[in-house]
Amino acid sequence: MPTQTTTHTSLHTPIPWHILGAGSMGALWAARLSRAGFAVRLILRNQARLQAYEAAQGLTLVEGENCVLLPIAAQTPEADEPIARLLVACKAYDAETAVAQVAHRLTPDAEIILLQNGLGSQQAIATRLPHARCIFASSTEGAFREGDWRVVFAGHGHNWLGDPQPGAAPAWLEELQRSGISHEWSQNILSRLWRKLAINCAINPLTVLHNCRNGGLKAHRLEVDALCTELSTLLESCAQPEAAFNLNDEVHRIIDATEHNYASMHQDVAQGRRTEISYLTGYANHAAISLQLAVPHLQHLHQRLCAHLLHRGLPCN
Numbered sequence: 627m628p629t630q631t632t633t634h635t636s637l638h639t640p641i642p643w644h645i646l647g648a649g650s651m652g653a654l655w656a657a658r659l660s661r662a663g664f665a666v667r668l669i670l671r672n673q674a675r676l677q678a679y680e681a682a683q684g685l686t687l688v689e690g691e692n693c694v695l696l697p698i699a700a701q702t703p704e705a706d707e708p709i710a711r712l713l714v715a716c717k718a719y720d721a722e723t724a725v726a727q728v729a730h731r732l733t734p735d736a737e738i739i740l741l742q743n744g745l746g747s748q749q750a751i752a753t754r755l756p757h758a759r760c761i762f763a764s765s766t767e768g769a770f771r772e773g774d775w776r777v778v779f780a781g782h783g784h785n786w787l788g789d790p791q792p793g794a795a796p797a798w799l800e801e802l803q804r805s806g807i808s809h810e811w812s813q814n815i816l817s818r819l820w821r822k823l824a825i826n827c828a829i830n831p832l833t834v835l836h837n838c839r840n841g842g843l844k845a846h847r848l849e850v851d852a853l854c855t856e857l858s859t860l861l862e863s864c865a866q867p868e869a870a871f872n873l874n875d876e877v878h879r880i881i882d883a884t885e886h887n888y889a890s891m892h893q894d895v896a897q898g899r900r901t902e903i904s905y906l907t908g909y910a911n912h913a914a915i916s917l918q919l920a921v922p923h924l925q926h927l928h929q930r931l932c933a934h935l936l937h938r939g940l941p942c943n
């Protein structure tokens with residue numbers, strides 16, 4: 627595997643981007659950062675995955691008609707290189723364990739960028755690593771794996787990054803700019819993540835239960851509305867009034883705008899992949915329980931979804 631060379635010049639030694647997980651999002655970030663000349667190291671699960679990656683000679687990014695093979699350096703969690711900047715690109719259910727495997731390599735001032743959907747995994751990592759700066763991200767970009775180490779950039783979008791603790795925007799945002807990664811610093815990233823979680827809770831599970839595209843939910847308007855009402859109350863009770871604002875209207879706008887699409891959770895279930903349910907409806911229900919807030923529709927939705935997943939042989943956590 628050729629070692630990554632960088633064209634990035636700086637008065638300071640450039641800090642490499644360690645990217646934990648080389649799936650869809652990990653590859654998408656790695657490819658763009660590496661193409662722009664920044665030092666990137668992929669951290670793969672184990673020696674077997676590293677050997678498979680080396681046999682493929684790098685990551686392939688497919689973008690429209692273009693397809694580029696990038697020989698990005700890779701390592702396992704056991705490598706001894708210190709990590710000062712870690713982008714966590716695993717699924718929410720893998721993120722905490724994966725970070726724990728490299729925790730001993732983090733520098734005292736390490737920054738960790740968490741790309742996970744939903745809520746819960748980010749807080750678990752921040753609690754486990756109180757000395758690291760944990761930056762939460764919310765992305766509307768879309769990518770999928772066409773095969774191992776081959777990722778298709780399917781939907782251009784935007785990334786919001788923010789620190790739930792007060793703090794200035796990091797200087798490395800400029801590296802995202804130079805890599806063509808559309809982004810902005812969010813002063814209220816939790817609100818953004820809660821809003822996305824609520825939209826996901828109102829749409830994704832119902833598309834699984836009714837086995838339909840997003841547009842199919844137009845035939846289940848009352849069910850969607852009942853969920854939006856409970857989710858809005860929950861968001862307000864969690865001190866996230868901005869995330870609650872006009873939720874119902876936005877959910878219906880999204881259903882209309884994406885009527886021909888299958889939701890990501892629907893695709894996961896259809897392909898027999900584990901879902902991130904614990905970090906979506908599971909998280910929302912736990913929040914309601916801890917506030918002693920009654921959310922019967924949301925609770926019933928979570929139970930129905932769990933039963934459906936178990937019936938299909940998939941985990942319900």
Ligand code: NAP
Nearest residue numbers: 647648649650651670671716717718720724742743768769
């Ligand atoms: P993915 O394609 O399944 O990739 C996850 C990667 O994590 C896999 O490559 C997996 O390795 C790796 N991994 C898991 N445990 C690991 C460990 N202990 N050490 C090293 N690597 C490990 O998932 P994704 O679609 O990129 O999603 C990542 C997160 O981004 C999710 O929370 C998702 O909801 C969110 N997101 C995704 C998209 C999208 O379009 N894909 C958009 C917005 C947000 P193996 O290859 O060995 O299994």
